Amino acid sequence: MRTIEWNPEINAVRIIDQTLLPAEYKVIDCTTLEELAGAIRMLKVRGAPALGAAGAYGIALAAHTYDGKNMDGLVSHLNASADVLRSIRPTAVNLFYGINRTLKKALHGSSVDDVRSLALSEAEKLADEDVQLNRRIGDAGAELLNDGDTIMTHCNAGRLACVDWGTALGVVRSAVAQGKKINVIACETRPLNQGGRIPTWELMEDKIPVKLIADNMSAHVMSRGMVDCMIVGADRITRDAVFNKIGTHTHAVVAARYGVPFYAAAPVSTFDLEHTASEITIEERDGDELRFMKDMQIAPRGVEVFNPAFDITPLELVSAIITEKGILRAPYEESFKEYFGVRVGFSPP
Amino acid sequence: MRTIEWNPEINAVRIIDQTLLPAEYKVIDCTTLEELAGAIRMLKVRGAPALGAAGAYGIALAAHTYDGKNMDGLVSHLNASADVLRSIRPTAVNLFYGINRTLKKALHGSSVDDVRSLALSEAEKLADEDVQLNRRIGDAGAELLNDGDTIMTHCNAGRLACVDWGTALGVVRSAVAQGKKINVIACETRPLNQGGRIPTWELMEDKIPVKLIADNMSAHVMSRGMVDCMIVGADRITRDAVFNKIGTHTHAVVAARYGVPFYAAAPVSTFDLEHTASEITIEERDGDELRFMKDMQIAPRGVEVFNPAFDITPLELVSAIITEKGILRAPYEESFKEYFGVRVGFSPP
Numbered sequence: 001m002r003t004i005e006w007n008p009e010i011n012a013v014r015i016i017d018q019t020l021l022p023a024e025y026k027v028i029d030c031t032t033l034e035e036l037a038g039a040i041r042m043l044k045v046r047g048a049p050a051l052g053a054a055g056a057y058g059i060a061l062a063a064h065t066y067d068g069k070n071m072d073g074l075v076s077h078l079n080a081s082a083d084v085l086r087s088i089r090p091t092a093v094n095l096f097y098g099i100n101r102t103l104k105k106a107l108h109g110s111s112v113d114d115v116r117s118l119a120l121s122e123a124e125k126l127a128d129e130d131v132q133l134n135r136r137i138g139d140a141g142a143e144l145l146n147d148g149d150t151i152m153t154h155c156n157a158g159r160l161a162c163v164d165w166g167t168a169l170g171v172v173r174s175a176v177a178q179g180k181k182i183n184v185i186a187c188e189t190r191p192l193n194q195g196g197r198i199p200t201w202e203l204m205e206d207k208i209p210v211k212l213i214a215d216n217m218s219a220h221v222m223s224r225g226m227v228d229c230m231i232v233g234a235d236r237i238t239r240d241a242v243f244n245k246i247g248t249h250t251h252a253v254v255a256a257r258y259g260v261p262f263y264a265a266a267p268v269s270t271f272d273l274e275h276t277a278s279e280i281t282i283e284e285r286d287g288d289e290l291r292f293m294k295d296m297q298i299a300p301r302g303v304e305v306f307n308p309a310f311d312i313t314p315l316e317l318v319s320a321i322i323t324e325k326g327i328l329r330a331p332y333e334e335s336f337k338e339y340f341g342v343r344v345g346f347s348p349p
Numbered sequence: 350m351r352t353i354e355w356n357p358e359i360n361a362v363r364i365i366d367q368t369l370l371p372a373e374y375k376v377i378d379c380t381t382l383e384e385l386a387g388a389i390r391m392l393k394v395r396g397a398p399a400l401g402a403a404g405a406y407g408i409a410l411a412a413h414t415y416d417g418k419n420m421d422g423l424v425s426h427l428n429a430s431a432d433v434l435r436s437i438r439p440t441a442v443n444l445f446y447g448i449n450r451t452l453k454k455a456l457h458g459s460s461v462d463d464v465r466s467l468a469l470s471e472a473e474k475l476a477d478e479d480v481q482l483n484r485r486i487g488d489a490g491a492e493l494l495n496d497g498d499t500i501m502t503h504c505n506a507g508r509l510a511c512v513d514w515g516t517a518l519g520v521v522r523s524a525v526a527q528g529k530k531i532n533v534i535a536c537e538t539r540p541l542n543q544g545g546r547i548p549t550w551e552l553m554e555d556k557i558p559v560k561l562i563a564d565n566m567s568a569h570v571m572s573r574g575m576v577d578c579m580i581v582g583a584d585r586i587t588r589d590a591v592f593n594k595i596g597t598h599t600h601a602v603v604a605a606r607y608g609v610p611f612y613a614a615a616p617v618s619t620f621d622l623e624h625t626a627s628e629i630t631i632e633e634r635d636g637d638e639l640r641f642m643k644d645m646q647i648a649p650r651g652v653e654v655f656n657p658a659f660d661i662t663p664l665e666l667v668s669a670i671i672t673e674k675g676i677l678r679a680p681y682e683e684s685f686k687e688y689f690g691v692r693v694g695f696s697p698p
Contacts, residue, residue: 022649154565185655188639188648190539190563196639196648204649211653212639214539215565216503216596220660223598247565249572253606254599290537290545290561293642299537299545300371300553304560306534311569 001027003160004045004053005127006120011064013057015045018160018194022201033062033081040088040095043192047161048094048235048270049130055098056123058085063106063116074112078103078119091243091283091310093236097269098126127163133267134165136324138174141231141265144320144327145175149228150183152221155245156198157233157265167265168231169199171322176208184210185227187218189245191289191307218251222258229319230255234266235310237321239336241277242313252317264313265322273336283309350376351512353394353402354476355469360413362406364394367509367543371550382411382430389437389444392541396510397443397584397619398479404447405472407434412455412465423461427452427468440592440632440659442585446618447475476512482616483514485673487523490580490614493669493676494524498577499532501570504594505547506582506614516614517580518548520671525557533559534576536567538594540638540656564596571607578668579604583615584659586670588685590626591662601666613662614671622685632658 007014012029013036020026028044030036036058039045045054062081066074082099089095105122109115145151155161157168165173175182184203189195196212203210213221221227230251236243242264255262272280287305292298299305321328321335328335356363361378362385369375377393379385385407388394394403411430415423431448438444454471458464494500504510506517514522524531533552538544545561552559562570570576579600585592591613604611621629636654641647648654670677670684677684 023646187565188539190537190565193647200649200652204652209653211655212636212648213655214595214639215563216536216539216599217655217657217660219598219602220595220657221655223661246563246569249568250565250599250603253568254602257602257606287561290563293645293647296642296645297372298542298642299561300549303549303553304558306560306562306566306570308566308569311566312572 002127002163003050004057004163006057006060006124013054013061015039016160017044018046018198019044021197030061032065033058033084036061037084037088040085046194047156048092048233049134049162049167049267050160051089051092052094052098052269053123053127053130053163055085055095056102056126059099059102059106060116060119060123063119066112069112071112074115075107078106089283090281091235093272094269101126130163130267131165133324134162134167134170135174137167137265137267137322138165138170140324140326141171141263141322142174142178142180144229144261144263144322145171145180145182146228147180149180150185150226152185152187152227152230152251153199154187154195154215154232154247154251155189156194156202158199158202160198160202161233167233167267169202171231171265172208173206182208184208185221186210186212187215187247187251188212189247190215194245215247215250218254219258222254222260227260229261229263231263231265234264234270236280237264237266237271238275238277238280239273239333240315242315242318243277243280243310244313246308246311249311249313252313256317261319262317263320263322264318268323268325268340271340273340277312285309351476352399352509353406353512355406355409355473362403362410364388365509366393367395367547368393370546379410381414382407382433385410386433386437389434395543396505397441397582398483398511398516398616399509400438400441401443401447401618402472402476402479402512404434404444405451405475408448408451408455409465409468409472412468415461418461420461423464424456427455438632439630440584442621443618450475479512479616480514482673483511483516483519484523486516486614486616486671487514487519489673489675490520490612490671491523491527491529493578493612493671494520494529494531495577496529498529499534499575501534501536501576501579501600502548503536503544503564503581503596503600504538505543505551507548507551509547509551510582516582516616518551520580520614521557522555531557533557534570535559535561536564536596536600537561538596539564543594564599567600567603568607571603571609576609578610578612580612580614583613583619585629586613586615586620587624587626587629588622588682589664591664591667591670592626592629592659593662595657595660598660598662601662605666610668611666612669612671613667617672617674617689620689622689626661634658
């Protein structure tokens with residue numbers, strides 16, 4: 001199955017629970033907005049493109065669970081539901097994109113049934129588009145990889161971060177599909193260990209060789225020539241920086257020092273060229289993520305913790321951005337103009 | 350109590366079990382060399398200077414547990430015990446130093462009792478010297494810290510890494526003793542989380558403000574001006590590099606990029622100027638350290654893992670080395686000559 005899809009039998013959003021991987025593979029049906037919101041909050045569904053689909057299906061779910069017949073009530077209900085969904089991951093621009101696009105389409109409906117049908121078909125369309133986008137991103141990026149290369153990645157930008165195929169790992173999958181032999185080094189990605197749990201699991205399923213390291217081993221492996229390039233996903237790309245899982249910025253600094261090309265792979269919907277990095281709020285998560293591993297205490301109970309979910313990699317550290325429209329390189333201001341036909345300061349359509 | 354000391358009542362080496370902190374404070378008496386070797390292997394006692402004392406007390410323990418009366422047999426037994434101890438942590442030069450110094454002294458003895466007494470008094474002397482050394486390192490380094498500074502550290506180079514006081518945290522303790530207000534950011538230090546468990550515990554006991562972060566947050570905090578300087582310990586300093594806990598090199602690269610002074614604090618016994626970095630073997634530890642957190646599975650069972658225990662920070666990334674003889678700065682070749690009176694290529698006496 002895809003990472004996220006609509007279950008038409010019970011009108012639910014069906015997801016793979018990524019918090020249980022790799023020990024357990026479990027599928028969950030979210031039949032209420034609260035269940036879906038909880039799943040997003042607990043990172044059961046995560047990854048920028050998958051969150052876009054989660055936002056879209058969330059609006060479809062809100063329309064289906066509305067128990068009135070009145071259109072005004074439905075509109076209020078959808079707007080309130082959109083607010084709930086947006087508030088969960090304020091840094092994730094794809095979530096906003098999925099919500100806004102589906103909401104806008106749905107509000108063209110002239111009856112409750114019509115709104116439901118429009119919302120669902122828009123969400124399905126967005127999910128299908130995401131799979132196609134990922135294939136195009138993968139195919140574009142695969143040209144950057146040579147037979148025998150070792151790619152380092154951080155967090156998971158694989159198929160489970162998307163609807164299918166993956167962005168950063170989509171590039172790896174496309175290169176492998178072209179017949180290239182590719183090895184992957186996956187960084188553990190503290191504090192929630194998405195990198196230790198998910199790309200490792202995905203790649204082992206696909207029989208692509210993968211080796212796990214701790215995040216802090218970055219300089220050790222890069223300085224010894226063990227990495228040909230680094231590819232990460234992105235949660236938001238402003239006109240000066242890539243926002244991605246905390247740790248990305250550290251790897252990018254190390255990559256720059258040791259001459260390792262550093263790529264971000266992301267769909268155009270990730271771009272937010274209206275903003276610069278300093279205007280974006282970084283989500284801070286509960287300190288217990290560093291004090292406990294599930295129920296196991298791993299630091300003093302009362303210790304103060306700083307736990308930002310994302311960091312900000314300046315574009316000067318990014319060798320290229322791989323998108324479904326092609327590969328953008330510095331000077332980025334000109335690339336943005338060339339690829340999106342917009343002046344910096346305006347988001348692509 | 351000290352981190353490691355002799356228990357004269359039962360002729361045992363008494364240590365604080367650091368693997369149980371911060372959840373439990375437990376003292377262990379090692380009455381056989383095998384128990385002590387196991388404790389070193391399991392990192393129950395760890396940290397370069399503490400390992401020096403462990404090596405020294407290990408020889409004393411070997412002498413006390415020898416059950417013969419024959420001097421030739423004792424000499425063979427001590428040499429074999431020294432080999433066992435050396436083999437446990439091949440990168441830890443202080444362990445070798447403690448073993449060799451105590452062994453040499455003990456072998457001057459003319460009877461079994463004499464050897465025991467010489468070995469123990471040499472081990473006690475080494476432990477006392479370590480406390481004095483740490484005070485001198487701390488006092489030297491404290492001059493580099495200003496009132497109100499925030500110091501970032503990695504792993505634990507606190508009192509539990511030494512016999513007492515600490516090296517990197519000894520600098521912090523000395524600065525605090527001088528009346529300066531100092532804040533510490535402790536990096537978790539995957540995969541064994543020494544940084545999350547030990548400096549946090551030590552500093553909270555001493556009421557010095559400490560904040561825990563994941564190792565990968567290095568660039569995020571340094572780029573935002575949250576760190577005034579970084580201080581780490583060292584396991585070995587060759588004439589071109591600092592060997593320290595894996596992750597140190599990554600932080601040093603980030604510190605260099607963001608103009609954060611990067612200091613190593615270590616006693617002169619840590620220097621190994623006979624060697625360059627490429628000649629030293631890096632200990633690789635069991636991959637299960639990244640696949641499991643104690644008994645909890647955190648990555649796929651069969652995933653390949655790369656788990657070096659140390660990394661190699663080139664001296665060009667090190668702003669200064671804080672020793673009991675003073676502060677060494679680049680050009681290091683000249684500093685080594687000035688401080689140790691030896692040509693590069695020869696270890697200090």
